Amino acid sequence: MKLSANLGFLWADRPLPDAINAAKAAGYDAVECHWPYDTPASETLAALRETDLTMLGLNTPRGNVEIGENGLAALPGREAEARAAIDEALAYARATVTGAVHVMAGNCSGPRARTAFVENLGYACKEAARDGITILIEPLNHYNAPGYFLNSTGQAADIIREIGQANLRIMFDCYHVQIMEGEVSRRLENLLPLVGHIQIASVPDRGVPDHGELDYGYLLPRIAAMGWERPIGVEYLPAGSAETEISWMARYR
Incomplete structure (x- = not known):
């Protein structure tokens, strides 16, 4: 299992190139x-080339974080800003040979928000x-991201099917899905044709994925048996040094 x-959570106290080098030293197969x-794309690309790691994905800018914005793509009337954020993310992805961009919806609800999201995703x-x-x-779950527009895999799948673009996929974060919906392995198996990336963390504390409600010792072999061969994203909040929290990785290799 790759x-x-x-690096939004792991080695987040370091400049991005240093975090990339730390991930390589810890034995990770890729980064996201x-x-x-804030880091010039040329510096990120240089670190990726030096370590021979691939950047799998990055997020669109959130907007005004000082007032709690968490994305722009589903905010009615903010289409110009949302598309500028998409353009910025895509430009950085191109410059760093990053394979995916997560378009953040934002905090909103209702049919107008859905229309804005669908139209902006079509543009993206x-x-x-x-x-x-x-x-x-x-x-995203309502505890970590209260008011976020997109909160269920069914909602995401409906939007993807409506837009009908081959390069639109679900980021299936097992942590968020377990909190909001449960039945993670069954949902993932049913949705696998629409899934572009999978992430893991323990539930409910979002720590190292070796304890809690979800048994990754069971789930990760199930994912492999489904035919998933791409790296699994490790998105957890380290309790201490990320270097000292890697013993769990051997179990899942």
Whole structure:
């Protein structure tokens, strides 16, 4: 089982190039991140080439974080800002040979929000297709992301089927899905044709994925048996040094 270090949480106290090097030293097979925009893309690319790691994905900018914004793509009347955020994310992805962009919906609800989200995702898919980039959407739970527009795998699947673009996929975060819906292995198996990336963390504390409600010792072999061969994203909140919390990885290899 290949594993990807999410550098939004792991080694988040270090500059992104240093975090990439730390992930390599810890034995990860790939990396992903949240918002890399403070680091010049040329520096990120240099670190990726030095370590021979691939950046799997990054997020679109959230908007005004000081007032709690968590994405723009589903906010009615903010289409110009949402598409500028999509353009910025795609430009960074192209410059760093990153394979996917997670388009963040934002905090909103209702039919107008859904219309805005669908239209902005259609734009994102068209722009991303030029460079073979996948667009991801991720259902988030109401505890960590109260008010977030996208909160269930069924909702995400309906939107993907409506838009009908081959490069639009679900980011299936087992942590969020377990909290909101449960039945993680069955849902993942049913949705696998629509899934572009899988992430893991323990539930409910979002710590190292070796304890809690979800038994990854069972789930990860099930995922492999489904035919999944790409790296699994490790997106947990370290209790201490990420270097000292890698013994669990051997069990899942």
